Amino acid sequence: MDDPYHFGQITAANALSDVYAMGGTPILAMNILACPIKTMAVEIFREIIKGGLSKVVEAGALLVGGHSVEDKELKYGLSVTGTVHPDQVLLNSGARVGDRLILTKPLGTGILSTAIKGQLAGADIEKQITHIMATLNRAPADAITAVRDRGYQVHACTDITGFGLLGHLHEMTIASGVKARLIKKQIPLISGCIDFVNMGIIPEGAYTNRKFYSKWLQNRGTEGEPMEMVLADPQTSGGLLIAAPPTTSEQLLKEMNSSNYPFSCRDIGEIVAGESGVIELI
Known part of the structure; x- marks a missing residue:
């Protein structure tokens, strides 16, 4: 996926899916972003985060921060927390x-x-x-x-x-x-x-x-x-x-x-x- 915004959207949708698959409702999400800052423009990372945020918002959850590190390869993911009644898992x-x-x-x-x-x-x-x-x-x-x-x-x-x-x-x-x-x-x-x-x-x-x-x-x-x-x-x-x-x-x-x-x-x-x-x- 070459488009950074869509890259972020797909990543977030994939991460949120684990909560949905267990009968839960996503509540909170945190970003994990590895940035090759020597070879990619900062705007690319911004667009990725924007794409991910759009799906978190669509899910009715909150993006509450995250972590970023410098890396040679671009990586993006989200840690998602959700809720579900114990009898409904x-x-x-x-x-x-x-x-x-x-x-x-x-x-x-x-x-x-x-x-x-x-x-x-x-x-x-x-x-x-x-x-x-x-x-x-x-x-x-x-x-x-x-x-x-x-x-x-x-x-x-x-x-x-x-x-x-x-x-x-x-x-x-x-x-x-x-x-x-x-x-x-x-x-x-x-x-x-x-x-x-x-x-x-x-x-x-x-x-x-x-x-x-x-x-x-x-x-x-x-x-x-x-x-x-x-x-x-x-x-x-x-x-x-x-x-x-x-x-x-x-x-x-x-x-x-x-x-x-x-x-x-x-x-x-x-x-x-x-x-x-x-x-x-x-």
Whole structure:
């Protein structure tokens, strides 16, 4: 991401997501900024902080300071504190057989970022993935709170980041002692990402994820198909992955569809009985 303001926005959205994924509300945030002051203009650092602040404000939280150091490489992150009622904490370990799996953002940001770095994708794709990565997971988190307030249960939640859908779903199934079944035609993808996979435009992290998690993937289709690499694609500020009973899932989808959330939330599969940690792709 070359634009410093958007860089800050995406970083903040990614950091805030950890609180949303646990059913919490962000309250405070602190910046951590490493500045290569000998090679970059001070204005770049200002724009990064402004971008991050814009998302903290959007989340309804307060930016209460932070730390900056001189470094050879630009680094930016946020430490975020949130609150949640002890009885309402969401973990990735509560998924149960029969739960549906809801994904709230499309996959493919790692692949398309790689295409942009290789100058194979244009400004339209960069604008699209910037919008996806900079969008807070606040709306899905609010939808979860709304349906729970009406008495519906949500069993588990996590956000999709560096380990890709494959890795984070595996963590959920291992922690919950269950198996997952994904329906590939229902998984939302950013337009063009499959084409770039077929061209071999794939981030190193996707190869690493696929190599590590492939022993738990049971593909009922064509082994080695591009979709396997998309599942392993490392996401920056990806969506929430929610495990909930079918009645709750229906309510969540209705809640999201009636909001101004810009992406299509999808039911992408289910939790089934079987070997813990296994993910079946059909």
